[in-house]
Each structure stands twice: as C-alpha cells, then as structure tokens.
Amino acid sequence: MRKSHIVNSFLILFILFISAGLLSCNSAKKVKYFQDLADSGQMKTISKADYQPPVIQPDDILTIVVQTIDPQNTAAINVGNLPFPSTGTSLNPTSLSSVSQxxxxxxxxxxxxxxTIPILGKIKVAGYTTSEATEVIKAEAVKYYKEPTVIVRYANFKVSVTGEVxxxxxxxxxxxxxxxxxxIALAGDLTIFAKRDNVLLIRENKDGTKxxxxxxxxxxxxxxxxxxYLxxxxxIYVEPGPGKVSTTDASQARYYTLVGSLLSVLIVLFTRK
Known part of the structure; x- marks a missing residue:
C-alpha cells in the first residue's frame, strides 16, 4: 500500500512538470513573427512597401561633404563633418549627458x-530630399570648384524604440x-512579454501634430x-502583454503547487512508516 501512494505522488509531480512544459510550448507560439507564412515550401510573394524619401525640415542636422581632387581645397567646407557611422547609435540616458556636452x-x-556653408554661403534645403539637396548644393559648389562631388546625409536621423524591447x-x-x-533589431528585439499583434507607431507630421x-x-x-519605412x-512603442502582469502571480502559483506536492509526498512517506 505504501508503495502505491509513493508511486501516485511521484506521478502527480510528473504530470505537473509535463503540464509546465506544455504551457511553455504554447507560449512559444505567441511570440512568433509572421505566423501567416508557411513553415516550409514555397511562400507567398509579399508586395513591397512604398518608400518615400524624407524631406529636410528646419532643425534637421545635415552632414555635407564636398570633395575635389585636392582635399585641401574644400577643407573649410568640410569642417565639423565626421565620417558616417556604420551602425545605429543609441542615445540612452547614461550617454545623453555626454552627448549634450x-x-x-x-x-x-x-x-x-x-x-550656411563656408565659402558657398546660405542655401535653402528645406522641402528637398537629400538627393535633391545634393544637386542644389552642387550647383553652388561648381562656381568655386572644378567638378566637385557633393554628399548630403542626415546627421540626426533618429527614431525612438521604447516599451517591451x-x-x-x-x-x-x-x-x-x-x-x-x-x-526593432537595433533595440535588441522584443522581449518575451511584448504584445506583438498591436505595436504602436507614433509619427510626427510637418505641422507638429502626431x-x-x-x-x-x-x-x-x-x-x-x-x-x-520610418x-x-x-x-515605436511596444506594449506589454497580459502575460507580464500575470507572470509573477503565475510563477508563485506554480511554485506553491510544486512545494505543496512535494510536501504531500514527504507526509505520505513519513506517515506510512
């Protein structure tokens, strides 16, 4: 009789662990991206998004480089322009203070x-894309330099990613x-608690509205x-899903359940001696 109680108690523990594993498998389905795509075989073709190059606005900061055969000729123009970064740079609260200084x-x-560009003077660029601004600046640069090459890029093209990342x-x-x-990749991907089916994007319009x-x-x-395209x-704000709110309570419930089951086994063992 005592052996059957011990076997039943261990069977209960085994079922509890199996149930926890099944719950984990079920939660994995909730974090998968692009669930409408097949796992194998030929997938459907996805039409491309319409990309509209952003136009330059007041308060934008531009990196402008004018190049000629002799770099010394355009050194005055290129002062203050650094090489373009190869990856996105994060401005987190700990680094903002150093950047602002x-x-x-x-x-x-x-x-x-x-x-206002040294030598070239004052040039209007607002309302143009960087490609269009390149041609406008080049039209001024040819007045002073022979066959110049002009590169225009944003120095402060920034987006914010917050929430469950x-x-x-x-x-x-x-x-x-x-x-x-x-x-999202720059922000290290979404956390396991992120609400993947309702991510919020807030866009600023030209008139300042959102x-x-x-x-x-x-x-x-x-x-x-x-x-x-941003x-x-x-x-980008990623909301927490209901799982995060209930995780602590659920974890505690599973912990107490396992502890209670273990105590039941111990009680059975001691009472059957």
Whole structure:
C-alpha cells in the first residue's frame, strides 16, 4: 500500500512538470513573427512597401561633404563633418549627458529652411530630399570648384524604440531608409512579454501634430504597409502583454503547487512508516 501512494505522488509531480512544459510550448507560439507564412515550401510573394524619401525640415542636422581632387581645397567646407557611422547609435540616458556636452556635428537647418556653408554661403534645403539637396548644393559648389562631388546625409536621423524591447532608447541611424524591423533589431528585439499583434507607431507630421498607427508583427502584411519605412523622429512603442502582469502571480502559483506536492509526498512517506 505504501508503495502505491509513493508511486501516485511521484506521478502527480510528473504530470505537473509535463503540464509546465506544455504551457511553455504554447507560449512559444505567441511570440512568433509572421505566423501567416508557411513553415516550409514555397511562400507567398509579399508586395513591397512604398518608400518615400524624407524631406529636410528646419532643425534637421545635415552632414555635407564636398570633395575635389585636392582635399585641401574644400577643407573649410568640410569642417565639423565626421565620417558616417556604420551602425545605429543609441542615445540612452547614461550617454545623453555626454552627448549634450559635445559640440553639434554637421550643419543645422535654420527655422527658415536654410543652411550656411563656408565659402558657398546660405542655401535653402528645406522641402528637398537629400538627393535633391545634393544637386542644389552642387550647383553652388561648381562656381568655386572644378567638378566637385557633393554628399548630403542626415546627421540626426533618429527614431525612438521604447516599451517591451531589450534595449529601449533613441537611435541615431546611419541612413534614412530604415524599416520598423531594422529599428526593432537595433533595440535588441522584443522581449518575451511584448504584445506583438498591436505595436504602436507614433509619427510626427510637418505641422507638429502626431499620427498614431498600429501594426501586427504576427502578419507579413506589415512589410507592405506605408508605415513600414520610418521617418525622422518616429516613435515605436511596444506594449506589454497580459502575460507580464500575470507572470509573477503565475510563477508563485506554480511554485506553491510544486512545494505543496512535494510536501504531500514527504507526509505520505513519513506517515506510512
């Protein structure tokens, strides 16, 4: 009789552990991206998102490099422009203080949409894409230099990723064609508790108003969305799912259940002696 009670008690513990494992497998399905794509075989073709290059606005900071055969000729123009970073740079709270104490890099677009470049003078760039601004600046540069090459890029193209990601923060990006997935990857991906089917994107309009938009990372149509490519100052907020709120209580419940089962086994063993 005593052996049967011991066997039954261990059987209960075994069932509890198996149940915990099944719950873990079930939760794995909740964190998978693009669940509408097949796991194998030929997948459906996803139409590309419409990419619209951002236009330069007042208060943007531009990195402008003018190159000629002799670099010394354009040294005065290129002062303050650093090499472009190869990866996104995070401006987290610990680094913001040090960044704010450094001199501004690049050339600031003033409130009227103009930039001032040594030798070339004052040039209006607001309302242009970087490609269009390149041609405008080059048209001024040819007045002073023979066959110059002009490069214009954003020095402060930044997006913020916050909420349930591993590395929330503001990210200064190395180029202007950056997708939602790129930004999430820079932030270290979503946590296990993130709500993947209702991620919030907040976009700043030209007049200063904000437009919210929600997308579902469990479906592949996000890659065709007009919001797939990010704009300057976009904010991505990843909400916590209900699992995070209940995780502590659930963990405690499982702990107490296992402890109670173990105590039951011990009580049975001692009472049957």
């Amino acid at each position: 450094q001199p501004s890099l690049g050339i600031l677009v003033d409130k009227d949409g103009f930039i 591993l590395k929330p923060g503001m990210y200064v990006l190395p180029n202007e064609k950056v997708s939602v997935l790129d930004a 437009t919210p938009y929600r997308f579902n990372l469990k479906k592949s149509d996000i890659m065709s969305s007009p919001y797939f 704009h300057q100052n976009d904010i």
